[in-house]
Amino acid sequence: MSSQHPVIIVGAGLAGLCCARELHRRNIPCLLLDAHDQPGGRVRTEVVDGFRLDLGFQVLQTAYPEAQQQLNYKALQLRSFFPGALIRTGGRFVEMADPWRRPSRLFATLFNGIGSFADRLRLARLRWTVCTREDDSLADSTTADFLRHTCGFTPDIIQRFFRPWFSGVFLEPALATSSRYFRFLFRTFALGDASLPAAGMGAIPLQLASTLPAGTLRLSTPVASVTRDSVHLTDGQVLTGRAVVLAVDGPSAERLSQGILKSPAACSTVCLYFDAPKPPLTDPILVLNGDGQGPVNNLCVVSNVVPEYAPPGRSLISVSVVGLPAATDGLEQSVRSQLTEWFGAQVSHWRLLRTHRIPWALPAQPAGFRDQPPGPPATVNGLWYCGDYQQTASIHGAMLSGRRTATALADSLIAR
Numbered sequence: 552m553s554s555q556h557p558v559i560i561v562g563a564g565l566a567g568l569c570c571a572r573e574l575h576r577r578n579i580p581c582l583l584l585d586a587h588d589q590p591g592g593r594v595r596t597e598v599v600d601g602f603r604l605d606l607g608f609q610v611l612q613t614a615y616p617e618a619q620q621q622l623n624y625k626a627l628q629l630r631s632f633f634p635g636a637l638i639r640t641g642g643r644f645v646e647m648a649d650p651w652r653r654p655s656r657l658f659a660t661l662f663n664g665i666g667s668f669a670d671r672l673r674l675a676r677l678r679w680t681v682c683t684r685e686d687d688s689l690a691d692s693t694t695a696d697f698l699r700h701t702c703g704f705t706p707d708i709i710q711r712f713f714r715p716w717f718s719g720v721f722l723e724p725a726l727a728t729s730s731r732y733f734r735f736l737f738r739t740f741a742l743g744d745a746s747l748p749a750a751g752m753g754a755i756p757l758q759l760a761s762t763l764p765a766g767t768l769r770l771s772t773p774v775a776s777v778t779r780d781s782v783h784l785t786d787g788q789v790l791t792g793r794a795v796v797l798a799v800d801g802p803s804a805e806r807l808s809q810g811i812l813k814s815p816a817a818c819s820t821v822c823l824y825f826d827a828p829k830p831p832l833t834d835p836i837l838v839l840n841g842d843g844q845g846p847v848n849n850l851c852v853v854s855n856v857v858p859e860y861a862p863p864g865r866s867l868i869s870v871s872v873v874g875l876p877a878a879t880d881g882l883e884q885s886v887r888s889q890l891t892e893w894f895g896a897q898v899s900h901w902r903l904l905r906t907h908r909i910p911w912a913l914p915a916q917p918a919g920f921r922d923q924p925p926g927p928p929a930t931v932n933g934l935w936y937c938g939d940y941q942q943t944a945s946i947h948g949a950m951l952s953g954r955r956t957a958t959a960l961a962d963s964l965i966a967r
């Protein structure tokens with residue numbers, strides 16, 4: 552195919568955007584198509600009645616190595632969460648802070664009644680290990696097994712602290728996710744901040760897209776099918792490309808590749824956003840359900856972290872449910888009853904703004920999913936591909952996958 556034709560990338564999520572940026576950096580023209588009217592895929596923000604609502608609760612870890620390379624953090628005006636969490640357990644809230652970054656909270660954390668004193672030493676050892684010598688040759692296991700058997704944590708601290716924290720990250724409650732991925736994430740939590748851009752998570756893809764030449768990104772352009780050098784749009788148009796990259800989510804990749812690429816199983820979530828006349832807490836802190844009862848896994852007063860997420864005088868509350876309850880009917884009511892136990896009658900004054908049901912939020916990453924790490928990206932039947940399901944289910948993984956595919960594709964074009 553002529554070098555006059557652009558490389559066509561299908562999907563303008565973080566993987567597709569980073570793929571396009573890398574090709575552009577290497578002077579390879581490309582065209583980036585997306586079905587949606589905004590770039591970003593799973594990282595988007597909509598404005599509802601003056602509130603900024605991200606597509607489900609998510610945060611940027613400033614320690615993600617790929618995000619550090621790709622993003623201008625200063626321009627995103629990042630605001631950080633408190634390094635730790637508030638845990639709802641046995642009818643009260645207790646704090647679990649990161650004592651390395653909040654030494655003044657050491658005493659409260661040591662005596663919060665969760666786990667044993669030996670668990671505090673195990674936490675220190677885990678932190679030290681993942682921060683100083685990450686060892687990829689360690690056998691992979693489930694995160695649950697790793698915490699209990701490799702690290703020796705007590706069931707109490709696993710159930711009341713690690714389980715709600717990491718089921719909110721993995722979006723699966725059994726902690727069956729790879730311990731290798733857990734260690735990577737634990738390190739990012741220890742070395743950086745969980746943060747949000749002032750304008751919402753959607754500012755991340757918008758910043759990436761703003762660096763592409765005009766005309767590269769074509770939105771509201773759904774793709775019906777692809778070949779190794781053409782893309783067929785749902786309106787009947789056919790575009791010819793020098794190469795085609797599938798930068799879509801797992802299920803779309805499986806469909807567009809006619810089953811050659813296999814989508815991993817999905818981890819799902821429901822996120823409910825409430826408008827509150829006053830915040831139930833004043834800190835920019837994540838609240839975890841340490842009792843394991845009720846639909847709510849974690850909650851956050853997002854406007855305590857980023858005041859710009861809510862109009863003046865109002866508070867934005869995000870509530871995350873892990874998994875996909877069969878019907879959303881009744882979910883709001885059961886969430887309200889649980890939160891009334893936590894915060895009292897004020898919950899009746901909260902107004903539901905939106906309920907986001909996200910069936911394919913993250914690809915499952917069970918233990919062993921990276922036992923044979925992928926080599927340099929290659930083609931399947933002549934098609935290139937990237938996405939979080941090819942790396943890790945994260946902003947970091949999606950960006951890295953996009954850049955690596957662009958690098959391999961550029962090398963192959965030079966070699967032709």
Ligand SMILES: Cc1cc2nc3c(=O)[nH]c(=O)nc-3n(C[C@H](O)[C@H](O)[C@H](O)COP(=O)(O)OP(=O)(O)OC[C@H]3O[C@@H](n4cnc5c(N)ncnc54)[C@H](O)[C@@H]3O)c2cc1C
Pocket residue numbers: 561562563564565566567584585586587590591592593594606607608609610611612772773774775798799800803820909911912913937938939940943944945946947949
């Ligand atoms: C609720 C939730 C919480 C999360 N929390 C975090 C978090 O806290 N931290 C973190 O690091 N990560 C988090 N993630 C994961 C992170 O958002 C994703 O891993 C990442 O955004 C995936 O990017 P991607 O480019 O691989 O895929 P996607 O974002 O899915 O992009 C794929 C793109 O392809 C487009 N597309 C699909 N089919 C077609 C077609 N036929 N034609 C044209 N376009 C098509 C889609 O419109 C989409 O824009 C979360 C995700 C969700 C949903």
